[in-house]
Every structure is written in structure tokens, then in C-alpha cells.
Amino acid sequence: MSVYRDAILAGTLEAEQIHADMNAASGASPSCGAIDVFRFIDGRDILLLFQKLGGLLGAFMNYQRPGILVTTERTLAIQRFTAAHELGHAVLGHDVGIDDESILHRTPFGQGHYNAKEMAADTFAAMFLMPEFLINEIAEKQGWDYAAIRRPEIIYQLSLRLGVSFEALVRTLARHGILSAHESMIVLTHSVKQLKRKLLDQTVVPTDWRCNVWELTDRDMDCSLIAEPKDYFVVRLREMSGAGYLWNFDQVIEAGFQIVSDQRRFLTSDEIGSDVERIFTAQAGYPHSASLIAEQTRPWDSTDVAAQFRIHLEVDRPAIGFTVRHRLEALAA
């Protein structure tokens, strides 16, 4: 029994130590987005490589030098979790780790025991990518209270901002005591596809449901988010159309995004000239890093900007080989 407790403790402590070091280095600036696990590994002199694997998700080996191998064949959230799990093997001093699908479905916090090293690496991955302080920071910025954070649609949006899968987050919320074990089981019965479908509201039907559907509002202002090329960004903004101001998306399109849907919905008020909510859905389509900026102006005077919406999107999909950052640094060196 205690060997498992020790494994969970070791994984937790290692993740906490790294966060303490990272926060000290960055001056503890509150973030609103995901922990960049690939950048962290690159910066640690551990070789990180993506290859097209079969059933495996990833591996860690220390053979003359430490290296982490991650499959190109899964979603970014799963690639990030796999990389964090392998990083766990590395920082916990394990010699080797070869990991398949099972890392996604088992939990070190529940019933049932398995290999202690795997349990320690799983704990590390969860605590590294989903530390309680980061969950609290995001919830605070979004205005999600204790009741809200138990709703499946909110948990899904939180999982996107943390860059993890819905399932992984639900398990970790239970670990942090934010959800009870019973609540987490109920939340897990919800279909993520239904949550996505509801957000897209029949305006768009994705050809591939592995895409993520982000709901963005002015609460996401100035955030930096990590997303995938096929993801949809449903942006909901208040529009002062009564005063002649309309949201202008020229810069969104210039930055390389496609507007796939654009609607207006009256906010609950019968007054003539009351505000409306403008809901537009954008998609990046290809990997690139850009700011998504929309401005609320009067059509006849684009210099009079009543409001601006601005977020930074890093749209990425790791290709075979080193990370893009590693390649660019090696070429510049």
C-alpha cells in the first residue's frame, strides 16, 4: 500500500517543485493558459522528438542522453499529456518508460493499483499540467464559481484552456477535491461531442469531431491559448448596435483565420435599440501563431474604436522531428 502512496507523493512533489521554480523565474505572473510542456522539455536538455507511432503514445529512454518520443497520431491534448508523463519518468529518475493508451484511462487517485513507477509518472503529469493554482487562476479570470466549475460545459472549456483532455481534467478535479468521486463519474457520462455540438449551435458541422470548440468572451482578453488547426473559436461579444457600433473582423481574416459563421442574437430586453450579442466562429485551418483581433467601430468611422477583443493563438500540430522551436533555434545558432 505505502509504495503507491509514496509514488503519488513523489510525483506530486516533483511537479510542485518545478512549478515553484517556474513561478520564481517568471515572477509568478498569473497566466490564463496551458503549461507549455514541450517548451519546458526543450529547455531541459532532454531531446523531444515526434514520430509516427503505431499503438504507442510515447516513450522515455535514457541511453547516453535522455530523450522523449511522442506520437504524431493523436490530438494535441493527448500529445501534451504523453509528453508530461514521459517527463515524469525523466525527472523521477526512471530508466525507461514505454507507454500506450492505458496512461489515458487509469488514474493514480482512484481504486485499483498498478506499477508504482507508472503511477508516479501519471501523478506527475496530472499535477504538472493541471495544478490547483492554475485551475483557480483560470476560474477566477473567467468568473466561474464553485457551482459553475462542476458543470460539464464549463469543465470542457477549462480543459481546453489547460490543454488537456476532458477526461484527464475530470479525474484531476476529483483529486483536488473540487469534484467528489461520485460527481466525477456523473460528469464523465457526458459526451464531449454533444458539448461541442451545442456550442456550434448547428451553424457549423465539423467533418472531424476531434476538433475542439472554444467559447471565447471578453473574459479571455489578452490570453495566450494553445490550439489545433481544426479547432473552432466561437467568440461571443456584446455589440452596441443601437449606438451604431459593429464588430469588424477584417483583422481576424488578415491574421489568417476563416470566419465560418456570423450571427446576432438580441439580448434579453424588448427596448428598441438595445444591445445585441454578436457570435462569430473562426477557424485557423493551418498551424500558425497569430493574434485574433476584432474591433467595434462605426462603419463610417473606423478610427473611433469603442471596444477591442484581442487574444493570442498558438495554433500548432507537432510534425515529425524536433519541435518547431527547437528547429528554429538550431538553425539560428
Add this chain to the structure above:
Amino acid sequence: MQPLPSERAALADRLREAREYVGFSQDEVAKKLNIPRSAISLIESGQRRVEALELRALAQLYQRSVGSLTGEVTPAELPEDVAHLARAAAKLTDTDRLELRRFAEFLSSRNPASEGK
């Protein structure tokens, strides 16, 4: 002494494989070495000699030793603990086995320039 045509072809194959393994394009490598892209293409098809300095730069970029590129150093066997775990993992496909071996080879073909870091 001139290398045998087959040796040059083998070197060419290893260079292409090493580049593709870490994800650089011919264009990127050419810019880094300050030579035309066509030169990389010729080197990788065995139609152009590789200068010693170029080979060193390529080894550095691809994170391998010069010896592993020239074929003087033969790849090591899969370490026993990796081989053991690979046998134990249920869902391993042939692709996975191949990729694990390639990765172990890659890690063990350390670039001497980065040693002692």
C-alpha cells in the same frame, strides 16, 4: 582515397534519413550550411561529395556523431531494459518496435561536440 560508389550511396542515405528523422527540410539545411538547396539534394542522392566541415555541421544539426553518419560507428543494440519493456507492452505494433529501436539508436549516436554539456 576515393570512396567506393556504394559507400557514397550509403552515406547519402544516412544523411537523408538523419535529416528527415529530426524534421528539417532540405531548404533549411542548405541555408544553415550556406550552400544551394540543390547541393543538399545532390549530397543526399550521392552525386556530390560532402566536405568534412559540412559533415560536422550536419552532425551537429541532426544531433548525431559524425561516425554514426559515415557508418564507422555501427548502431548499438536495443538496451536490455528497453527490449524487455517492449516485449512486455501489449499493444506494440511493428511500427512501434521499429521506432523504439530508431530512437534508441538516435540517442546513443550522441554528437561528440555536445559531450560534457
